Amino acid sequence: MGREPEMEEARENGGVGGSVLPLASLISPTGNEPYMVQWSMNNLIKTQRKVYFSQVQISELEGKIIGLYFAANWYPKCEAFTPALTAAYHQLKEHGAGFEVIFVSCDENRPSFERFHRAMPWPAVPFGDIGCKKRLSERFQVEGIPRLVVLAPNGEVVQPDAVELVHRYGDRAFPFTSARVAELEADEQRKFASQTLEKIFSVNGKDYVNGSQEQVPISSLVGKTVGLYFSAHRCAPCIKFTAKLAAIYSNLKGKAEDFEIIYIPMDKEEDGYLRSCSDMPWLALPYDDGASSGALARYFDVREIPTLVVVGPDGKTVTREGRNLVNLYFDMAFPFTDEQIRLLQEMEDEDAKGYPPSLRHTGHRHELSIVSDKSGGGPYICCECDEQGLGWAYQCIACGYEIHLRCGRDMEGRAE
Numbered sequence: 001m002g003r004e005p006e007m008e009e010a011r012e013n014g015g016v017g018g019s020v021l022p023l024a025s026l027i028s029p030t031g032n033e034p035y036m037v038q039w040s041m042n043n044l045i046k047t048q049r050k051v052y053f054s055q056v057q058i059s060e061l062e063g064k065i066i067g068l069y070f071a072a073n074w075y076p077k078c079e080a081f082t083p084a085l086t087a088a089y090h091q092l093k094e095h096g097a098g099f100e101v102i103f104v105s106c107d108e109n110r111p112s113f114e115r116f117h118r119a120m121p122w123p124a125v126p127f128g129d130i131g132c133k134k135r136l137s138e139r140f141q142v143e144g145i146p147r148l149v150v151l152a153p154n155g156e157v158v159q160p161d162a163v164e165l166v167h168r169y170g171d172r173a174f175p176f177t178s179a180r181v182a183e184l185e186a187d188e189q190r191k192f193a194s195q196t197l198e199k200i201f202s203v204n205g206k207d208y209v210n211g212s213q214e215q216v217p218i219s220s221l222v223g224k225t226v227g228l229y230f231s232a233h234r235c236a237p238c239i240k241f242t243a244k245l246a247a248i249y250s251n252l253k254g255k256a257e258d259f260e261i262i263y264i265p266m267d268k269e270e271d272g273y274l275r276s277c278s279d280m281p282w283l284a285l286p287y288d289d290g291a292s293s294g295a296l297a298r299y300f301d302v303r304e305i306p307t308l309v310v311v312g313p314d315g316k317t318v319t320r321e322g323r324n325l326v327n328l329y330f331d332m333a334f335p336f337t338d339e340q341i342r343l344l345q346e347m348e349d350e351d352a353k354g355y356p357p358s359l360r361h362t363g364h365r366h367e368l369s370i371v372s373d374k375s376g377g378g379p380y381i382c383c384e385c386d387e388q389g390l391g392w393a394y395q396c397i398a399c400g401y402e403i404h405l406r407c408g409r410d411m412e413g414r415a416e
Helices: 004-013 077-095 110-117 129-139 163-173 180-193 197-206 236-255 270-278 289-298 320-331 336-354
Strands: 065-071 097-105 147-151 155-160 207-210 216-217 224-232 259-265 307-312 318-319 358-361 367-371 393-395 412-414
Touching: 065 077, 065 129, 077 097, 077 163, 097 110, 097 129, 147 163, 163 180, 163 289, 180 367, 197 289, 224 236, 224 289, 236 320, 259 270, 259 289, 307 320, 320 336, 358 393
Parallel strands: 065 097, 224 259
Antiparallel strands: 065 147, 147 155, 207 216, 224 307, 307 318, 358 367, 358 412, 367 393
16 A cells, blocks of 8 residues: 555646556566566556546456557657557557557656657556566566567567567557568568559559649659658758759759659648758659658658668669668769669779778877778768768777768878
């Protein structure tokens, strides 16, 4: 009975009305396997008194599949994933699926918890119930967020982390079993194998995209390399990349390359979409409140913007890493195929032979040594020009400062 005041306080002061769900104790499962959970849902979620959440008794969780959602207001990936989970949750509720989510907060203070939970349609462990949150985190070995642990009605773990599944499949991932995942993956492989440009854009029920003055039939783009540009107005990284992509687009058009870009709007409002279109010299998917864009984002597993997905002349996906390739190789990345990228990497390897093994750069006090992806190099952001790099670089072993080889030409002196 010692925890009753805390439960009462959580209900009265939690800032979420009656939607806070107290989880008071965890019963340790038998055995040592971390995911072989043998206890019932009633043992996982129980209280010392009659408690309600969202005007539903705790006992009504029995028979449902439960998702324990570990997240925090301060972490961008949680902010990004919560809307995806919310959309899937509403769809499942509309279809009468036996599914509930319980928010297990990793926030640092109560106001942050309340602010984050206010946007969620599901119950939460009271912020003050630190013991319960700790036991849940330890029991399911939560070391990173966001994390969505899916439990069967008998308490057995169905998925130790369903975040990826919700991102990729939305509500279709339910009930999150291995059999359902295998079915979705097989269906996905079939779709990609038979993918054509027309099929990609069949999601919006239209056979055209918008040009600057007229509608452009999708059929007129068949046989070209097409970039699908997922972006949005007022997105700082998008604004920066759009300018670079526009310059590359202009260069490729000047060379009469069979290349086109279609803007896939991730804007929440049509005004933002129209403003974005005014800044872009390429085609655009018609705006429909995000329905078509959302379907395409799920199909290509787009997690962040800007993203550039490249589709080849045969209608098959060439790469989802178009943004990275543009940042690395500019217009030389065209047509973005593995063969072209391999050729560029070989050229880089040959070019690197002409650079000194070490140097001192005006932007850093330590000596920089040349590295490749085979000798300590990897993906990085150049500290000189703030652009992406991969593999070859001048690197400070002491503090991790890295610059492009080309940026290393501006130097004070060469190490002996």
